[in-house]
Amino acid sequence: xxxxxxxxxxxxxxxxxxxxxxxxxxxxxxxxxxxxxxxxxxxxxxxxxxxxxxxxxxxxxxxxxxxxxxxxxxxxxx
Numbered sequence: 001x002x003x004x005x006x007x008x009x010x011x012x013x014x015x016x017x018x019x020x021x022x023x024x025x026x027x028x029x030x031x032x033x034x035x036x037x038x039x040x041x042x043x044x045x046x047x048x049x050x051x052x053x054x055x056x057x058x059x060x061x062x063x064x065x066x067x068x069x070x071x072x073x074x075x076x077x078x
Contacts, residue, residue, distance in 0.1 A: 029037075
């Protein structure tokens with residue numbers, strides 16, 4: 001049986017540049033919504049922002065630990 005040919009051998013790597021301004025038409029918020037969000041952001045104190053950041057950071061670390069544990073478990077089972 002012949003080896004399966006890799007159809008991606010000739011493909012060149014492509015950098016993902018994200019959405020272009022023309023491609024974000026449906027994703028853009030109205031100026032009033034942006035103004036409301038800016039006002040809300042200004043009302044948050046630095047202590048609150050730091051607290052939120054540390055909470056998200058701690059959650060991120062826990063998720064990474066859990067993912068690593070799951071990978072180790074998969075390696076043992078596989």
